[in-house]
Amino acid sequence: MTHIxxxxxxxxxxxxxxxxxxxxxxxxxxxxxxxxEINDFYEINLFYGYKGFIKKNNLEEGMMQEYIVYSKFADLLPTPDYKFSSLITLPMGSRINVKEIFNSNFCEVILNDNTIYYTHKKNIRYYSQISNNLRENLIKTAQKYVGTPYRWGGKTPLGIDCSGLTFMSYYMNGYIIYRDANFEKFNNMREIPYLDIQKGDLLFFPGHIGMYLGDDMFIHSTGSFGSVTINSLDPKNVLYSEIHHRNLQIVATLEI
Structure with missing residues (x-):
């Protein structure tokens, strides 16, 4: 039985x-x-293959829906009118059921408990793999998180860690990669020489991961800086990070 x-x-x-x-x-x-089941917790395996323990009241029976919140946050309103207060705010990556998209700016959203809300239609999109301009879309998604506070285990615009950033960037574009900084556990990435690197490829450091943006630039969420930031591997660039340049271990690209 599936839970959400x-x-x-x-x-x-x-x-x-x-x-x-x-x-x-x-x-x-x-x-x-x-x-x-252990006391007030369930041990779970999330749909992307990551295991852990969650409080029981955070789950309910249901199926993952085909629409995804694409904005950083989506306010769910009681009526299709901004004059009313948001009842729920969902972060980017939330999966929802969209019953109807109106000719106006709003769409009708149905949550798992069958409650109906409304949100601006720019906040949602149909979830599917992005084939055209995937690499550009990967870095555009990652850059949405610039300035987001570093949060261990996090993967929302309220706080995100290094592998949360790379996971969400790929997930939002229809691809699932491992949610960790250990290259050995990635079953759909292959190692490549740095000379072959392209936008959206992953950079692995000891216990850390980032995404390549082009021109020797990369984006990552780092506890030392305290947020999602952009650095360079080019010693002549003002954003140069010597420690990451020195400790780069693996460059990997998605096998499609």
Whole structure:
């Protein structure tokens, strides 16, 4: 039986304990499989193959929907009118059911509990793989997070970590990559020479990951800087990061 995340953001823990380290975040509408039950927690396997523990009240039965929140945040309103207060705000990456897109600026959204809300139609799109200009779209998505605070285990515009940034950039464009900075666990990426690198390729450092933007620039979420930022591997660039230049281990590209 499939379950989905029923909160805007739900914390995923390493162990079934609120004092356990955080490993990930579930975003509204993402699906998972329940593996076991321990007190107030479920052990789950998220649809992208990442396991952890979540509070039981953050899940409910349901199927992952075909529309995705594409803006940083989508306010869900009680009527198609901005004069009313938002009842729920969903982050980028949330999966929702869109019943109808009106000729006006709004669309009708139905959440898993069958409650109807309204949001601006620019906030959503049909979820599918992007084949045209994939590389440009990958870096455009990643750049939406520039300035987002660094948050261990995070993957929303409220806070995101290094592998959360790369995962979400690919996920928002229809591709699933491993949600970690360990290259050995990526089953759809292959190592390439730096000379062959292209926009959207991944850069692996010890315990860290970033995305290549072109012209020796890369974007990453780093605890040392405290947010998503852009650096360079070119010693002549003012954004040069010597430590990342020195410690670059692997360059990898998506196998499509």
């Amino acid at each position: 995340i029923n909160k805007a953001i739900a914390v995923i823990y390493e162990k079934p304990n609120l004092n356990s380290p955080i490993t990930d975040e579930g975003i509204y509408g993402m699906s998972c499989e329940i593996l076991s």
